[in-house]
Amino acid sequence: MVGQSGLFLLVLALYSNTQWVYSAQTCLKTYQNMTIDGGIFKTISGNLSTCCTSCQQTSGCVAYSWDGVNTCWLQNQTQPLYMHSNRTTVIMSPLPSAAYSLNQTYSAGNFFGTNGKNNFHFITWGLTNVTKNVNQATANSSGLIAYQNGQVYIGVDHTNVVTTGRPTTQLQSLWLYNSGLFILNLAHMPSGNTTWPSWWFQGPNWPNNGEIDVLEGVYGMNYNLISLHTGNNCTVQQNYSTYFNGTWANSGSNKGCSIKAPKGTFQDAFNAAGGGVFALQWDRNNYIRVWNFINPNIPDDIKNNSTNPNPDTWGIPNAYIPLDSNCSPSHFNNLSMTFDIAFCGSWAAQYVSGGEAACENVLKNDPSQFSEAYWLINYVKVFGKPGDSLGTYYPTCQFAC
Numbered sequence: 001m002v003g004q005s006g007l008f009l010l011v012l013a014l015y016s017n018t019q020w021v022y023s024a025q026t027c028l029k030t031y032q033n034m035t036i037d038g039g040i041f042k043t044i045s046g047n048l049s050t051c052c053t054s055c056q057q058t059s060g061c062v063a064y065s066w067d068g069v070n071t072c073w074l075q076n077q078t079q080p081l082y083m084h085s086n087r088t089t090v091i092m093s094p095l096p097s098a099a100y101s102l103n104q105t106y107s108a109g110n111f112f113g114t115n116g117k118n119n120f121h122f123i124t125w126g127l128t129n130v131t132k133n134v135n136q137a138t139a140n141s142s143g144l145i146a147y148q149n150g151q152v153y154i155g156v157d158h159t160n161v162v163t164t165g166r167p168t169t170q171l172q173s174l175w176l177y178n179s180g181l182f183i184l185n186l187a188h189m190p191s192g193n194t195t196w197p198s199w200w201f202q203g204p205n206w207p208n209n210g211e212i213d214v215l216e217g218v219y220g221m222n223y224n225l226i227s228l229h230t231g232n233n234c235t236v237q238q239n240y241s242t243y244f245n246g247t248w249a250n251s252g253s254n255k256g257c258s259i260k261a262p263k264g265t266f267q268d269a270f271n272a273a274g275g276g277v278f279a280l281q282w283d284r285n286n287y288i289r290v291w292n293f294i295n296p297n298i299p300d301d302i303k304n305n306s307t308n309p310n311p312d313t314w315g316i317p318n319a320y321i322p323l324d325s326n327c328s329p330s331h332f333n334n335l336s337m338t339f340d341i342a343f344c345g346s347w348a349a350q351y352v353s354g355g356e357a358a359c360e361n362v363l364k365n366d367p368s369q370f371s372e373a374y375w376l377i378n379y380v381k382v383f384g385k386p387g388d389s390l391g392t393y394y395p396t397c398q399f400a401c
């Protein structure tokens with residue numbers, strides 16, 4: 001009996017403590033007409049400021065939704081967000097244990113490597129008759145890569161008529177990643193007739209370790225196409241589109257699962273706006289999210305070079321793929337960050353009158369078409385969360401070399 005009431009008092013004391021000790025977290029970001037699906041662990045009565053205080057006082061509360069009248073739902077998750085009339089949702093500032101912090105910056109001066117330590121492997125095999133990928137030394141000596149005005153230039157041969165493939169660049173990071181927040185700040189992406197640029201993440205033993213295409217498309221499209229390719233047993237419900245701002249693309253064979261970002265996120269329109277930011281959040285055990293931001297609509301924490309950017313404050317993403325029992329996190333491993341500029345093929349040729357043969361003719365004989373076929377990169381930054389294993393550096397290329 002004595003033991004039992006002692007336990008009761010101890011529990012009561014702990015309960016009272018957590019009730020009245022204020023959390024250091026602030027009510028950070030307010031969304032109008034949005035709510036979060038799931039994670040409601042407590043319902044209370046009150047106005048918006050009561051909700052904020054209650055969330056701060058309640059252990060495990062990371063966000064809340066309010067009905068605009070007198071009910072608030074305290075939540076233990078911040079995702080997924082979706083549009084919902086008359087709901088106000090507030091995201092708490094993250095605990096230090098859940099905040100991203102800067103791990104790597106690839107930018108002018110160190111992008112390709114420093115002190116003899118390379119950051120990328122340059123693929124040299126190319127696509128038969130279409131591209132002739134060059135190695136790093138050739139890319140440098142022939143001006144296909146350069147540091148200029150604090151930016152990183154990566155391009156193609158745009159001056160010579162060629163008889164086989166057009167000299168171009170495909171770079172695969174020697175870091176192989178297993179999670180992280182990747183921010184690509186781009187001043188210009190490759191554009192022009194017959195081009196097919198991509199910024200993507202690929203794993204070994206394709207497709208069993210996954211592929212995430214954050215930025216991809218061919219000339220003639222006016223939107224970016226975000227795609228995933230995986231091994232078996234990864235399904236994504238169509239109705240998840242509630243949680244993102246893009247639209248499902250028609251899937252054909254070998255297309256995996258693709259989402260169209262809004263118009264203006266690709267090539268000429270994107271470049272005309274002065275570029276923007278592509279972000280991939282790969283929260284290993286929870287979800288993959290992708291955002292395309294076009295200048296000047298870049299989140300403040302990115303614009304301000306925050307070392308702790310918070311994707312939870314960036315609004316509904318262009319793509320959201322939960323990693324759960326329908327598609328386990330084990331579908332994505334050891335991904336190499338890849339930049340390439342390809343040409344033609346059946347996809348790009350769809351937008352060239354005369355099809356593939358005409359496309360290859362332009363490719364070989366009309367170098368002037370390629371004056372816009374270059375990346376101009378302000379930086380790629382990689383952020384990690386405490387305790388997450390971001391990735392591993394290998395001195396040599398491990399796959400698809």
Ligand SMILES: *[C@@H]1O[C@H](CO)[C@@H](O)[C@H](O)[C@H]1NC(C)=O
Pocket residue numbers: 039040041076077
């Ligand atoms: C969040 O709360 C719900 C409802 O109580 C619960 O089922 C879930 O396990 C909780 N999740 C976490 C991460 O605590």
Ligand SMILES: *[C@@H]1O[C@H](CO)[C@@H](O)[C@H](O)[C@H]1NC(C)=O
Pocket residue numbers: 046047048049050
């Ligand atoms: C919210 O509710 C609290 C507690 O009832 C009250 O003190 C406060 O004045 C209310 N605030 C607003 C803005 O209505």
Ligand SMILES: *[C@@H]1O[C@H](CO)[C@@H](O)[C@H](O)[C@H]1NC(C)=O
Pocket residue numbers: 032033085086
């Ligand atoms: C929220 O939705 C209501 C009703 O649908 C609308 O009147 C209001 O303008 C919306 N507010 C915002 C900030 O979008």
Ligand SMILES: *[C@@H]1O[C@H](CO)[C@@H](O)[C@H](O)[C@H]1NC(C)=O
Pocket residue numbers: 085086
């Ligand atoms: C939102 O709130 C307004 C004002 O209270 C109300 O007129 C409207 O019916 C509400 N809309 C929904 C969808 O609940």
Ligand SMILES: *[C@@H]1O[C@H](CO)[C@@H](O)[C@H](O)[C@H]1NC(C)=O
Pocket residue numbers: 128129
């Ligand atoms: C490449 O070009 C050569 C010479 O024009 C041609 O014989 C060959 O069939 C082409 N290969 C492919 C895969 O198109």
Ligand SMILES: *[C@@H]1O[C@H](CO)[C@@H](O)[C@H](O)[C@H]1NC(C)=O
Pocket residue numbers: 112140141145146147
């Ligand atoms: C190209 O090579 C030169 C000489 O080794 C070097 O100084 C320069 O940094 C290289 N440029 C790039 C973009 O790697």
Ligand SMILES: *[C@@H]1O[C@H](CO)[C@@H](O)[C@H](O)[C@H]1NC(C)=O
Pocket residue numbers: 193194352353358362
């Ligand atoms: C692309 O090249 C083909 C063949 O020269 C030409 O017909 C077409 O007009 C070009 N398209 C653009 C947008 O320049």
Ligand SMILES: *[C@@H]1O[C@H](CO)[C@@H](O)[C@H](O)[C@H]1NC(C)=O
Pocket residue numbers: 231232233
């Ligand atoms: C996919 O799921 C089926 C049924 O559960 C199982 O038999 C198969 O081994 C799984 N395949 C992979 C690659 O995990």
Ligand SMILES: *[C@@H]1O[C@H](CO)[C@@H](O)[C@H](O)[C@H]1NC(C)=O
Pocket residue numbers: 237239240242
């Ligand atoms: C999506 O559809 C599945 C199957 O009908 C259902 O179980 C799930 O709750 C739906 N999700 C949403 C967000 O509507």
Ligand SMILES: *[C@@H]1O[C@H](CO)[C@@H](O)[C@H](O)[C@H]1NC(C)=O
Pocket residue numbers: 303304305379
């Ligand atoms: C962010 O950093 C870049 C250089 O990487 C610099 O050009 C820019 O001015 C910085 N922005 C702010 C707001 O400090």
Ligand SMILES: *[C@@H]1O[C@H](CO)[C@@H](O)[C@H](O)[C@H]1NC(C)=O
Pocket residue numbers: 245262315316317
């Ligand atoms: C969706 O994207 C469009 C176009 O980029 C933008 O205007 C809109 O605000 C976005 N909506 C949300 C909810 O983020």
Ligand SMILES: *[C@@H]1O[C@H](CO)[C@@H](O)[C@H](O)[C@H]1NC(C)=O
Pocket residue numbers: 102103384388389390391392
């Ligand atoms: C970056 O991530 C790697 C791999 O997780 C880790 O070993 C390293 O300590 C991190 N560096 C910084 C500066 O956070």
